[in-house]
Amino acid sequence: MSRIGKAPIIIPSGVDVTFNDSVMTVKGKNGELTQHIESSVSVSIEDNVITFARETDAPDHRSKHGLYRALVYNMIQGVSVGFKKDMEIIGVGYRANATGQLLELALGFSHAIILEIPKEVKVTTVTEKGKAPIVSLASYDKQLLGQVAAKIRSFRKPEPYKGKGIRFVGEEIRRKAGKSAGKK
Numbered sequence: 001m002s003r004i005g006k007a008p009i010i011i012p013s014g015v016d017v018t019f020n021d022s023v024m025t026v027k028g029k030n031g032e033l034t035q036h037i038e039s040s041v042s043v044s045i046e047d048n049v050i051t052f053a054r055e056t057d058a059p060d061h062r063s064k065h066g067l068y069r070a071l072v073y074n075m076i077q078g079v080s081v082g083f084k085k086d087m088e089i090i091g092v093g094y095r096a097n098a099t100g101q102l103l104e105l106a107l108g109f110s111h112a113i114i115l116e117i118p119k120e121v122k123v124t125t126v127t128e129k130g131k132a133p134i135v136s137l138a139s140y141d142k143q144l145l146g147q148v149a150a151k152i153r154s155f156r157k158p159e160p161y162k163g164k165g166i167r168f169v170g171e172e173i174r175r176k177a178g179k180s181a182g183k184k
Contacts, residue, residue: 005041005065009050009073012080017050019043024072028079030140031120035075041068078140085149088132091156091164096133098125103135107156107166121148134169 011017016027024035024043037043040061042053050072054065077083089096095106103123105113117123121139135152139145149168158165160176167173 003066005052005054005062005069007069009069009076011045011048011050011076015076015080017045017076019045024075026072026075026079028076028140030079030082033075033079033141035068035071037068037072038064041065043068074142078142082138082140083142083145084136084138085145086169087135087137087149087152087166088169089135089156089166090132090158094133094156094164095127096125096135097127098123098135103152105152105155113155115152117148118144120144135166 014029018025019037022037022039024037026033026035040055041064042055044051044053052065052069052072054061089105089107091108093106093108097104101117101119101123103115103117103125105115107113117137120141121137121144124136124138126134126136137145137149137152139148153166153168156165158167158171158173160174161178163173163175
């Protein structure tokens with residue numbers, strides 16, 4: 001049996017979970033999320049505890065058992081606590097500026113990149129003198145947050161020689177040595 005799928009989910013106070021017609025709906029202080037759950041995985045909600053069970057041990061059913069449990073757990077965490085990702089922009093002249101739901105990035109191209117952020121994601125930028133600009137993304141939807149962060153990172157991925165580009169805070173970039181000093 002799936003180790004992740006077997007683990008029960010305890011519903012925190014302030015979160016309302018309903019399951020009707022194979023659709024799980026989770027409401028909390030941060031927002032509301034829904035997820036369709038296939039009939040091969042059965043869901044039971046009793047005494048603020050959600051448990052998942054699967055029909056058979058078929059590989060497809062086993063994989064979806066853990067998948068749906070993880071998705072519902074992330075939904076509950078999102079509407080109660082929320083998720084946050086911080087990205088730093090490394091490079092001379094690289095800048096970021098957020099106004100409302102528009103993020104303007106200057107990444108060494110001949111033009112500025114303007115990205116419209118979905119309304120479910122809150123974006124802020126911090127620019128301090130002598131430090132790399134930081135773009136902070138916060139949302140209750142973990143999947144959407146990761147998608148937006150990946151899109152921002154795709155504009156200028158960190159390169160291995162000087163380390164310039166957009167990276168997540170705390171991410172280690174494998175550095176390469178560059179050309180050899182002198183060949184004789």
